[in-house]
Amino acid sequence: MHAVTSGSRYIVAGLLSGALVLTVPGTASATWPPSEGSQGNTKQSGSSNAGTLISRVTYSGSVRSSNGSTAVQPVWTPPACWYEPRSVAEFKDYVETMYTDTINAPGQANYAKAAVGEFRDIYKDGKYKNYNEDEADDGNWWVAVQNPDRLDDPASWECSDLPFWVANNDDPGVPQAVTPKILAEAAYDAIQLPDTKVTLAPADITKVNLATWAWLDKAEFKEVSVTASLKAGGLNIQATTTAKPISLKLEPGTGDAETYPSSGVCTMNSDDSIGEQYAKGKSDQTPPCGIKYLRSSGDGAFHLKATITWQISWSGTGDTGGPLPAGTFGTTQDIRVQEAQAVNR
Template sequence: MPVSGSRRVLLGTGALTLLLSVLVLTEPAYATGPTGKDKGADTEQSGGGDSTSIYAAAKIQYSGAVTKTGGTGNVTSSDVNWTPPPCWYAPYLGAKDFKKEMSGQIEGAKNTPGMGGTAGAAIGEMQRHYEDEYGWTDTPGYKDYNVDKDGEGMFWAAVENPDEPDVLKRSSCNDLPFWVDNGDTPPARYEEAIKPEILAALAYQRMQLPDTKVTLAPEAATKVNLPTWAWLDKAVFDEVQATAAINVPGFGIQATTTAKPVSLKLEPGTTDAETFPASGQCAINADNSIGRPYAKGDADKTPPCGIRYLHSSGDGVFKLRATITWKISWTGTGGAGGDLPDGTFGTTQDVTVQEIQAVNR
């Protein structure tokens, strides 16, 4: 029996929040395993957030150069306005399993002391929504939890990104679980429904980039006013890939995010220094290396990538920071793909700078 108006208007914000918090499921579990190249791990994620959130049963599987646990990777987006998705909708349970889970939770909530008034009415509306086809203009109801269609589709539910620190953003996917037939896509109004673009962003978030320790010459200590050569060999400096996938009966998508190094930025750790080139940005060479190794006879030459310190570091050291900029792109199921904001990752290393000692005769 559909009724006019939005489900949010009819129930109100507080009541809708109550409905979503009725489903109290287990905390997410993680599993890890090596990839074979020591560049990351395969992980499985079942959700995230606090214990009153809805978690989708469908796991996101990560592989390639990704973090080995549920934390975020070390890549930072160069676009300060870009953030990974805080939440999404994903396949949750088949009809019979959903009925068992939901009906049990509803009965438990109804028998909780104090569940009267608006709260009790909200729980009653949700029960009728899944049992007696009680719906809204944009959300049809269901007859007996769709058990007559068991095996022909799944109920989808909200998932919170466990790595999103903002609780309000993380819980912004606040629609009730909804049914999707096998082979179909969720209705257009569910903009946050899991899709290759979302998986690509999550793979980006977990991507683990290699350390950026540059080779220096002189290696142990450099001298004031003498050029210090810096370079990265192509063997250390290659593209990195991370994949996120989700596969359940009747639904499967994946996306692979690829990071390619494009430049190295040198920050000497002091204002009393010059960089080569002057911008401090060393471009990548045709063979995927950066800079050029120091060779005998280069003492009087200007390095294509390097630093000249103008003062000594005294009894301490200068903190040289080397930051790689990575061009990020992705490809996914159905030929989808595109670009994501460039990523950066930098590390610091100690540099000792000594005065040139003059000998008086």
């Protein structure tokens, strides 16, 4: 059974095919609750975001835009969906609004009306009674939401359980129940990185057999972080994910070149810089980070690829935290190489 979105609405697609089945949650792998006192015994205010079941996670810090190109590229897949709690009042408003809008929509198909009616019956007068209003202080409804940045990912359909009731401080019983670590992984996916443009000397145009120095400005290439927070249905958790640049890999764009060091990987210095800025008088020295081209690029240019590896770590509610898989981000820049055996610098 899968969930689909229609605008911002969350609809149970399985109902539309007549498969009215409430999936029984499995065993969750995370310790619950995420931290002492983070869930439960919370009076419901009755406020709601009627008609919608979108993620309540908010992000702050170095957050990229939804179509931003400078996203860190991890060696793993960020979460595409998870489960979040909703108060009785919020969940009731959602179901009733969806039901009313569907029934009253001009031209709405009868099977859609029947499906939303069956869905409503589960919580109003079926498996549950009146949305568990008599137990509003004792628990919350848990609902599936999709990561807004992963809507095109087929995995965003994997959180397919119908909304289910969880008593305060009980384990929701699903592996994707939101935790500080899931928030940390979502924050990882939201980090905005600086453009990876390496400073070169000589810049843009260099000479055959001349060592080109390369470095990154440590004022620009410093650690960045994003905090993801969730306050919903008695749950109040957050996690901060930090990305720190630790190395730069140079790929000259041709086999007729040498890199410094020979691996092409320049590691971070003790002062958090990468490489060394060229200064007058160093023309006869070998750069700690750089390239020497052995032939001309002719009328064109070589495409130098510079890739930064970012070390990722996180900390969250309940003294949780630890490392996450490293990520990379790279760009290319054109380098013209002219014939010359020597040059005064």
